[in-house]
Amino acid sequence: MPDPTPHPQRDVRPTLEAVAAHAGVSRATVSRVVNGGAGVRQPLVDQVRKAVDELGYIPNHAARTLVTRRNGAVAVIIDEPEFRIFSDPFFSRQIRGISRELNAHDAQLVLLLVEGRGDFDRVTRYLAGGHVDGVLAFSLHTDDELPAIIRRFRVPAVYGGRPERPPEGDGAGTPVPYVDCDNRGGAREAVRHLVSLGRRRVAHIAGPRDQTSALDRIDGYRDVLPDADPALTVDGDFTADGGARAMERLLEVRPDLDAVFVANDLMASGALRVLRARGVRVPEEVALVGFDDMASVAEATDPPLTTVRQDVEGMGRLMVRLLMERLDHGAGEWPASVVTPTELIRRASA
Amino acid sequence: MPDPTPHPQRDVRPTLEAVAAHAGVSRATVSRVVNGGAGVRQPLVDQVRKAVDELGYIPNHAARTLVTRRNGAVAVIIDEPEFRIFSDPFFSRQIRGISRELNAHDAQLVLLLVEGRGDFDRVTRYLAGGHVDGVLAFSLHTDDELPAIIRRFRVPAVYGGRPERPPEGDGAGTPVPYVDCDNRGGAREAVRHLVSLGRRRVAHIAGPRDQTSALDRIDGYRDVLPDADPALTVDGDFTADGGARAMERLLEVRPDLDAVFVANDLMASGALRVLRARGVRVPEEVALVGFDDMASVAEATDPPLTTVRQDVEGMGRLMVRLLMERLDHGAGEWPASVVTPTELIRRASA
DNA sequence: GTGAAAGCGCTAACAC
DNA sequence: GTGTTAGCGCTTTCAC
Numbered sequence: 001m002p003d004p005t006p007h008p009q010r011d012v013r014p015t016l017e018a019v020a021a022h023a024g025v026s027r028a029t030v031s032r033v034v035n036g037g038a039g040v041r042q043p044l045v046d047q048v049r050k051a052v053d054e055l056g057y058i059p060n061h062a063a064r065t066l067v068t069r070r071n072g073a074v075a076v077i078i079d080e081p082e083f084r085i086f087s088d089p090f091f092s093r094q095i096r097g098i099s100r101e102l103n104a105h106d107a108q109l110v111l112l113l114v115e116g117r118g119d120f121d122r123v124t125r126y127l128a129g130g131h132v133d134g135v136l137a138f139s140l141h142t143d144d145e146l147p148a149i150i151r152r153f154r155v156p157a158v159y160g161g162r163p164e165r166p167p168e169g170d171g172a173g174t175p176v177p178y179v180d181c182d183n184r185g186g187a188r189e190a191v192r193h194l195v196s197l198g199r200r201r202v203a204h205i206a207g208p209r210d211q212t213s214a215l216d217r218i219d220g221y222r223d224v225l226p227d228a229d230p231a232l233t234v235d236g237d238f239t240a241d242g243g244a245r246a247m248e249r250l251l252e253v254r255p256d257l258d259a260v261f262v263a264n265d266l267m268a269s270g271a272l273r274v275l276r277a278r279g280v281r282v283p284e285e286v287a288l289v290g291f292d293d294m295a296s297v298a299e300a301t302d303p304p305l306t307t308v309r310q311d312v313e314g315m316g317r318l319m320v321r322l323l324m325e326r327l328d329h330g331a332g333e334w335p336a337s338v339v340t341p342t343e344l345i346r347r348a349s350a
Numbered sequence: 351m352p353d354p355t356p357h358p359q360r361d362v363r364p365t366l367e368a369v370a371a372h373a374g375v376s377r378a379t380v381s382r383v384v385n386g387g388a389g390v391r392q393p394l395v396d397q398v399r400k401a402v403d404e405l406g407y408i409p410n411h412a413a414r415t416l417v418t419r420r421n422g423a424v425a426v427i428i429d430e431p432e433f434r435i436f437s438d439p440f441f442s443r444q445i446r447g448i449s450r451e452l453n454a455h456d457a458q459l460v461l462l463l464v465e466g467r468g469d470f471d472r473v474t475r476y477l478a479g480g481h482v483d484g485v486l487a488f489s490l491h492t493d494d495e496l497p498a499i500i501r502r503f504r505v506p507a508v509y510g511g512r513p514e515r516p517p518e519g520d521g522a523g524t525p526v527p528y529v530d531c532d533n534r535g536g537a538r539e540a541v542r543h544l545v546s547l548g549r550r551r552v553a554h555i556a557g558p559r560d561q562t563s564a565l566d567r568i569d570g571y572r573d574v575l576p577d578a579d580p581a582l583t584v585d586g587d588f589t590a591d592g593g594a595r596a597m598e599r600l601l602e603v604r605p606d607l608d609a610v611f612v613a614n615d616l617m618a619s620g621a622l623r624v625l626r627a628r629g630v631r632v633p634e635e636v637a638l639v640g641f642d643d644m645a646s647v648a649e650a651t652d653p654p655l656t657t658v659r660q661d662v663e664g665m666g667r668l669m670v671r672l673l674m675e676r677l678d679h680g681a682g683e684w685p686a687s688v689v690t691p692t693e694l695i696r697r698a699s700a
Numbered sequence: 701g702t703g704a705a706a707g708c709g710c711t712a713a714c715a716c
Numbered sequence: 717g718t719g720t721t722a723g724c725g726c727t728t729t730c731a732c
Contacts, residue, residue, distance in 0.1 A: 031712090061481055063412075067710055067724050099463050103465075113445070122453065130411050378704080389702090413724070417726055705729090713723105
């Protein structure tokens, strides 16, 4: 006789078997009903549903996943320190879009936090172990291990933002699609706007060079101002404080500047803070254009920021849709990457 | 003969079986090695490890969970709109603590976002389906469905913050422990400090009444000032804007107030903004004390906030430890709830 | 110390 | 339509 209490916390949840017995049908029938009930006669369906309710049956996820190879969950991985994730509204907006769309697909969002190198092992085990059906990865950096992991284990994935290298194969030779906004075009529009305002010494506070969004925005700036003094471009880190520091440097090096295109709103808010502290009038003396159009930042500054809008929430939703397409149609049909348009939003800072 | 290609995206990952064959041992031995290798002779261990590496074997999570009933993942659920989660540093700090401690236990953090009623169904399925070993729940509101779900499905859980009702049984009669700071004591200390400064008309901007942290802080305020004019207490919502609105109301009703104890730093920053806009000098005319001591908020205001510190990150870690204890020792031994001390941090605002 | 074998709870052919 | 049956990949007694 088998030990009746093998586990200290014996699971008391009813199984399919129990429901079947209770309803007087076979396990297969219960399974069919639980999974939509297609091809089962109505009276039986009702009978089973009743048994399910009475027993409080909930399917065991592991057992189901073991056979279907699907688990209705998608991981979101953002390779940024958690303080950035939780302070940059950009991420929260994108996550909102993803969350909504995932809900619509009845899938669970699993947010994986990565802090530091060592974490990749854990994340690898998590992804390769099949906890999730796919992954949405953001904020990829040049030296990121994630793409390699994704390729190696053929994890269905969609990138948020163009990865450094051209979209790689996932091991089966199919490329990993990405969703990105037209960073370069948006930057061009921002700088052209500044130029159209009569500004002649337009500086640029750039984002970290290991992210394509930052590089693309630099390119956009240079497209319009190919002969700009290199000293007019300084690097930031996409945080408000970083923007402030960059602005201070800029003011030291080129106190004569009359405009700044800042690679994101958060840095622009920091730059603005410095400008105000120095008594520099915005936009009269120095015009400022940001990027992102994060309402909570761009509308809260004084003056409000002129900026380049990207539909972050929409991009999040799009990422989910691409991933779902891939999941539904198999590895054979990879959806293409998509680049979404940007729009210049004029407020008071330029 | 069975169909060799049942699934379109056939899983090419090696199984235990494959590793066993490759290493020339049994599945049982491979399993033992993969799970620590206790009781297996060294040469065999090496042999198996080699096979694992060569084949790039990663255990299938679902299969393992099916038999062990453990899956090495813990859910964190915060029943707040996502903009709050991502804008209040309180959550990011707590999540950091949890994340670190979970890493130390080699467990995966799964952040579940709940937006609105309908989401509870999904979350219920997720929890009851056994995707995670346990759950850490925060920011419980009076009408929250989560406790009921947790009780009904006997999900091992630990609450962040004392729930409204006294800790409920989890269905087996054992209470769900919580980790909270001494809100009432901290509030008392804050108000006493204001009183010791000679302030006589101390107002209170409270948090939402459906959270015990807010209620406890009100109680602490009343402990010290039982006879305070009820008009001196107005409700906020723990956001900066809410704090600003509350301050405006307060200024209308009792323009003679000379101090405010604000239930959290974020609201205090909003209140401060209003005070400055009105030209009210802080702390000369109105002294201000906050709660939480979120560095990014309390140190960034002008003047910096005097506030009540709670060790948020530590509380997060503690929650994980309590949950792990419960997981390791079974449902029999429930760890007790813990209330952590607070500390008044004096800065310039009071 | 190691292997053989019995399931964990479920889905999906395949019979009937 | 519905039931029977064979696994999914793993852990874990239980023999040896």
